[in-house]
Amino acid sequence: MHITRRGFNTFAAASAVAVSTGLPGTVRAQATDxxxxxxxxxxxxxxxxxxxxxxxxxxxxxxxxxxxxxxxxxxxxxxxxxxxxxxxxxxxxxxxxxxxxxxxxxxxxxxxxxxxxxxxxxxxxxxxxxxxxxxxxxxxxxxxxxxxxxxxTYSEAVGALLQHIKDSHKGGRAKLAVIHSASEYGRDPLEFLKKRAAELGIDVVLITEMKFRDVDVTAETIKLRQAKPDFTIIHGFGGAPIFTEVMKLAREYKLETKFMGTFWEGSRTILKRAGDAADGFIGVSNYAWNTAGATAPTLKAIDDIKxxxxxxxxxxxxxxxxxxxxxxxxxxxxxxxxxxxxxxxxxxxxxxxxxxxxxxxxxxxxxxxxxxSGYSIPVAQVVRFDAKADMKPVPVSAWMSVK
Amino acid sequence: MSFSLDLVGPRAGIAPSNYRATAAWLDSGERRLGLALLLGLLALFPFVAGDYLVYLACVAAMTVVSVIGLNILTGYTGLLSIGHAAFNGIGAYSCAVATVKFGWPFWLAVPFGGLMAAFAGLIVGLPSLRIKGLYLAIATLAAQYLFLFAAQHWESVTGGDRGFQVAPASFFGIRLDSDMRLYWLIMPVTVLMCLAAHNLFRTRIGRSFIAVRERDYSAEVLGIDLLRTKLLAFAIASFYAGIAGALMAYFFKVVNPEQYTFTASIFQLTAIIVGGLGSVLGSILGALFMVAVPEILKAVVSALAGADAVKGAIMLASARELVFGLLIVGFLLFEPFGLAEIVRRARVSLQMWPFKT
Incomplete structure (x- = not known):
């Protein structure tokens, strides 16, 4: 198709007309039904x-x-x-x-x-x-x-992970690294994490940040390798799959650290991208994970729809x-x-x-x-993702209060 | 490189006989009537438009102020900046700190935001004597990221990532807490800033900006102090950005680093390219385009999707980036002088009709 300047300008003018006529200016009252x-x-x-x-x-x-x-x-x-x-x-x-x-x-x-x-x-x-x-x-x-x-809250979710570290780590003080996104969301629980880790006798050996849209995670993973943490909490990436690259590279470096994440990182869809590197990933669940064969009404409804x-x-x-x-x-x-x-x-x-x-x-x-009454629902369950079972989550704690 | 000159100079078909007439911009009855009509429409607008359109008008007006600043720097003076949003941020934070921590009234806090941004602009502009083009762009990019770093880590002043909330401005006991009330702060400021920018290019300072853009060495030979002129351009451009940022602080009622990112800088750069480099009218049209086009797309997609709002939102999410990108590429290809040039040609044709088609 041949586009002329006049044709393009006509289109631009038509757009201008649409601005003046097409914008929503009317108020639609909410119907009573x-x-x-x-x-x-x-x-x-x-x-x-x-x-x-x-x-x-x-x-x-x-x-x-x-x-x-x-x-x-x-x-x-x-x-x-x-x-x-x-x-x-x-x-x-x-x-x-x-x-x-x-x-x-x-x-x-x-x-x-x-x-x-x-x-x-x-x-x-x-x-x-x-x-x-x-x-x-x-x-x-x-x-x-x-x-x-x-x-x-993110702090409460981090608290659940720290408690899990305290309960599951054997032999001396646990060493913890944190990789968070370079965002407010990523930095939100850090102060609480440092304070709570000190109370539980966990040594925080590394806190480092990455951008959502980073593509090269080598620097962060090398820092991780140098810090040699027993556990690594990943927080603040949501559906941005960049954090799975850290896990993959860490495994290539033969780094033995247990990766963990707060709510948004614990997505089976995302973790599948990391393959075996995500095996054993510990997540914090706000909601039930499994609807198969459920008799509880909400889970059954979800199962039927899906x-x-x-x-x-x-x-x-x-x-x-x-x-x-x-x-x-x-x-x-x-x-x-x-x-x-x-x-x-x-x-x-x-x-x-x-x-x-x-x-x-x-x-x-x-x-x-x-x-x-407290404006949040401070209950959660800690789960582990199993790579051999197609990254299906397995509960490792009961539902608990994380307040 | 050449640029269109929009409102500067006489209208087509008029032959001024003295310098005063040449410099006049309201040089005909039609122009005076047009300006009066525009001001009248702006005054009437909030009474006839719905809440959402008033909100959009405020957003567009603040964008206009900021984009004019960028056009003064990049379009008129030829100094490429890709960190303009940093100066919005400095204006917003300065205004917010003055309001929240020192209790200053808005009529002091808003100019303070502009002046702080202008001061920062002076510092960022210092390398401009030695570097230009892409190299200067990288220097402004550094300013963008320095600002973000400071906003995130200078917590005692900026509140860190969370930023802080800004209490509504108050004017003789009236709280400017709704878009309708803020319109009466934002729109007059915008009109004044537009007129000031327009007049700037009828003065020696403004013309020296253009001389620097055309060839800085030649400008120096003509007696223009390059460093002073370039720094002044940075300061004025940043002042505009700072004023826009200060208004944004009151308008959004919150300041945090995520509002003033590199993407926001590119958004403004796109606006001056679409609107027309080196043109106040282009800045206005470009800013309006950037604010209005997503709304037009929403209206079109809503119409296509019918009653299913969810389907419409999904369709829009897929189509918007593509259509928006194509429109911008279309402008670059078919109308590189921007919307201002389209308006200029249309106006000339109208004035010459029926003698010119």
């Missing part, structure tokens, strides 16, 4: 793989709820915007939701978004929030009073999927309890409903009753 939830997700950018799985989990749960008649008769309407993992894009998406469909609960794409949006949300919009973030300070009720976590979509499904959903499902479960639980109390579906009432949740049975999704 529906409840609106929205999500800002990094569907492109460094966490795209994570976000797509999360979205599938969210969408499956919303469809599941709607197929059962909705939340006390109200259908759930679900909206999504891509944020590219950029704070300004996420805030823009949030404002767009609030200007148009006015959701009562919004899922945030990361810590930056929650920090940026919370002040205005506390004072103006007052919508319930959860997010991908487990940053330790986001449970501050003063600053983030509408944000609830669907699992323990098998219907993919006959080869082996009963082990990825944690990203489970996080998306759990996040929407929080919203639906809040809406359900609010409607049960015959209150209006407002963000404030949804928040108060979640704060009052005690001993909630999640139908097997979380292996212990859930209480949300």
């Amino acid at each position: 529906e409840v609106v939830f929205a999500a800002t997700l990094p569907l492109t950018g460094p966490f795209a793989a994570v976000a797509k799985d999360q979205l599938e989990g969210m969408k499956d749960y919303i469809d599941f709820v709607n197929s059962k008649g909705g939340v006390r008769g109200k259908k759930v309407k679900f909206l999504v915007e891509d944020t590219q993992y950029k704070v300004d894009q996420a805030v823009a998406a949030f404002k767009k939701f609030m200007a148009s469909d006015k959701p009562v609960a919004v899922f945030g794409d990361g810590t930056g978004f929650i920090r940026a949006a919370s002040q205005e949300n506390n004072e103006r919009y007052k919508v319930l929030m959860t997010s991908t973030s487990y940053a330790s300070d986001l449970i501050d009720a003063q600053k983030y009073g509408y944000h609830f976590m669907s699992g323990p 098998r219907k979509r993919d006959p080869k499904y082996d009963g082990y959903p990825d944690i990203y999927y489970m996080q998306g499902w759990a996040s929407m479960m929080l919203f639906v639980k809040a809406a359900d309890d609010t409607l049960a109390a015959k209150k209006a579906l407002t963000g404030e009432n949804l928040r108060d409903a979640l704060k009052a949740v005690k001993g909630w049975d999640t139908g097997g999704l979380i292996g212990a009753p859930v209480t949300l």
